[in-house]
């Protein structure tokens with residue numbers, strides 16, 4: 198069978214896997230991202246992931262026909278070169294990763310931003326299947342987003358489009374590492390919510406959040422926050438509602454501008470077992486503030502493909518190179 202290979206490059210791990218033409222995962226693995234060892238090692242590590250999949254395919258009797266790469270940063274749509282900033286992985290800046298992998302494997306290789314790959318995966322095979330206009334948001338250490346407009350990834354002429362994480366929701370807010378003030382991800386990312394939960398634990402040492410942090414050896418986590426909420430802790434509830442409303446304000450602008458049929462939310466906060474309450478807060482707030490009648494009934498739901506979305510979407514984008522598809 199002809200199969201498609203996908204590589205999702207993160208700051209810590211490179212996740213990779215092979216899919217069949219219907220998007221089913223046939224193989225998946227991960228390897229440490231060798232970002233601290235310099236550029237040559239980083240690129241060798243990425244190429245090794247492609248080679249590992251090719252070796253597996255040989256044994257399994259499959260024929261790899263394309264590779265796709267999901268990368269941090271902006272990918273210049275003309276040169277395919279990774280543009281800064283990529284704060285968690287600087288060794289790939291200025292490199293055409295698709296060319297590197299293509300040269301090493303002999304397979305046609307596509308590349309796009311990692312959040313765009315995740316959005317493409319949800320559009321092709323996940324929660325957004327059959328929906329040609331959607332916004333896919335990943336709420337993790339930061340906030341990533343990919344926009345599918347009229348069945349295609351919307352990235353703008355320079356590849357910078359469809360990025361919600363650094364949209365300002367409070368121009369008088371705290372300074373963001375990007376240099377701006379009050380960016381959405383300072384308030385509503387999983388890291389931001391966990392940081393606020395840690396502050397709440399400091400302020401109330403006898404409270405549930407502080408007790409859970411102590412139990413977890415001093416580490417505050419998304420899971421502990423939801424656990425405190427489930428136990429009836431009012432501070433945990435307040436933090437979840439607040440972050441949901443902040444996220445909704447960021448998404449709302451995009452909903453009013455792009456008129457999507459669906460908003461799909463994934464990542465560390467949405468993936469928690471008890472995330473339903475938080476997700477409903479996000480959905481209700483978007484709908485109640487939306488400008489259009491359709492926005493008042495907008496579909497807002499959970500992503501379906503989890504952590505695999507990045508490499509699945511990358512592989513599916515690679516598949517377009519050999520199928521000559523435009524969808």
Ligand SMILES: [Zn+2]
Pocket residue numbers: 362363373374375376377380
């Ligand atoms: Zn920012």
